[in-house]
Amino acid sequence: MKIIIAGAGEVGFHLAKLLSYESQEINLIDTDKESLAYADTHLDIKVIRGDATSIAILREAKVDICDLLIAVTASETTNITICVLAKQLGAKRTIARISNTEFINYKDEVGFTRFGIDELISPEALAASEIELSLRQTSFSDTYEFEEGALTMAGLTLSKEASFVGKNVKEAAKIFPEIHFIPIAIQRKGTQYTLIPRGDTIFKEGDNVVFITSEGGAEELCRLTGKANTEIKSVMILGGTEIGFKAARDLSEKGFNIKLLEGDKERAFDIADQLPNVLVIKSDGRKVDVLDEESISDMDAFIAVGDNSETNIMSCLVAKSKGVKKSVALVENMDYFELSHSIGIDTLINKKLLAANSIFRYIRKGEVVAMTKLSNMNAELLEFEVKSTSAICNKLIKNVDFPRSAIIGGVIRENVGYIALGSFKIQEGDKVVVCSLLRSIKGVEKLFL
Known part of the structure; x- marks a missing residue:
């Protein structure tokens, strides 16, 4: 496929990296010289320096024979403009990154496809949805829903309490007369090798196993693995970022008790004005004594979505040490995913991956x-x-x-x-x-x- 990516920021670069691994033909456009230089030396792609809203630049990228244009600059207005222009110039499909989730909620009513935009994505909204799902499925480290939960992916690490450790897949299936879950991938403890399980595959202690569950399957998995799907009511959110705001808004609307910590006074007041049902505290939640003052030990879940990945991870570890049942950290470094289970954080979220x-x-x-x-x-x-x-x-x-x-x-x-x-x-x-x-x-x- 011939693909144009407008925007060489964290999302654009990550997309270019993944797509280049698959031998896709990639043109990456950006105005920033350093970002393009880094991409040019690290990826097998073509880079074009310039404004992607320029018709001349789009034509240089051969937009007329482009199969897919992805606009992921920091400006949603720019992304929308790029997609409209690209569609008129011959791009077959366009995707725009936006931050205003109203656009997604009303996309059919507004009719973005008529303007030339085939799909809208918001990494921040995706992250907020991922956070909500992780709080509903507290016993699992990795979750994903298909068709609003008709089928659910659930990932967990097998402990010695799991009743099917030492049994193969066929033997484990006989424990329940009706099958509501099936293992689809296994990663052995201490390895990077992914195994697609068959009937004779044996479950071992420490396996990171991904299951697909139908209705009732998640509860069966919890019983079989000795895990408890704890009810979450009180949630503390560290960081009034766009993701923190969206998560606080969505969770409070679902009946969760939300306490949000934000160090910037102006931002804290702004969030408090927009979210009257959320307790917003102007405080530096990175400090242990501050978390203690805000009764971190009384929280059911702690979500760290600040701008610094390392701070998010350390804050979650502090929360876990205070007895918080569920911890969620936003991280930008993909390498941290490999450490999530070993260091004790329940769920890691990455905007680029989403x-x-x-x-x-x-x-x-x-x-x-x-x-x-x-x-x-x-x-x-x-x-x-x-x-x-x-x-x-x-x-x-x-x-x-x-x-x-x-x-x-x-x-x-x-x-x-x-x-x-x-x-x-x-x-x-x-x-x-x-x-x-x-x-x-x-x-x-x-x-x-």
């Missing part, structure tokens, strides 16, 4: 409805919609020539999620959730064309 997941489904072939990369694993989780022409349509799963390093986790039919085994027949209109190692994605895509 934005990439949202955009990557447009890169994949077939009718990809949703996609997420598994944290710390060399695998992707994709949701395909089955067409009448798809090779998998009207076939039993056991009769499909499916790649060995991929697995069907579940099927959503008429908004109901099913854990689909070999005798399940795939039909037109089904939404099939597949976990695949990167090397097998092309083989999986062919089944859904």
Whole structure:
């Protein structure tokens, strides 16, 4: 694919990096000389210095034969303008990064596609949604919902209390007569190797396992693994950033008791005016004595979404040491994901990864409805919609020539999620959730064309 990325900031660079690994043809546009120089020396892409709202610059990037243009500069107004221009100049599909979530809420009513914008994404809104989901599924370190929870991805580390440690997948499945969950990926303790489990795969203590669950499956998993899905009521948020604001707003609307700490006086007053149901405190929450003063030990969850990743991590560790049940930290360094479980933080969130997941489904072939990369694993989780022409349509799963390093986790039919085994027949209109190692994605895509 020929892809233009406007904006070489953290999101744009990360996207360019991931897409270049897949041998996509990338043109990266930005006005900042240093950002482009760094990208040019570290990635196999073409860089163009200039303003992406310039028609001449877009033509230099060959926008007329572009398959996808992604505008992810710091300015949403600029991103919208770039997408409108690019569409008129011949770009097949455009995606704009925005910060005003009203645009997303009313995108059908406003009709952004008429202006030339095919999709809107907000990394901040995605992060806020991820935070809310992690508070609802407290026993899991990694979660993702398909079709508003018809199927849910749940990741956890197996302790010795897990009843199926030492058993293989077939033996574990017999513990419950009705199957509401299935393992789709395993990372062995102390390794970076991702394993797609089969019937004879044995669960081991310390395994980081990703499951797909249908209705009731999350509760079964908690019982089997000796974990408790603790109810969260009181939440402390460190940082009045855009993500902190959105998380506080959304969670307070859902009935959570929210206390937000913000060091900047003007920003604290601004948030307090906009969120009357949130207790906003002008305070430097990075200090241990301040957290104690604000009764951190009485909180059910602590969310650190300040501008500094290291501060967010350290604050979460302090919160955990004070007995807080759930900790969530916003981090910018992707390498920190590998440390999350070992250092004791429950959930790490990265805006770049969330934005990439949202955009990557447009890169994949077939009718990809949703996609997420598994944290710390060399695998992707994709949701395909089955067409009448798809090779998998009207076939039993056991009769499909499916790649060995991929697995069907579940099927959503008429908004109901099913854990689909070999005798399940795939039909037109089904939404099939597949976990695949990167090397097998092309083989999986062919089944859904």
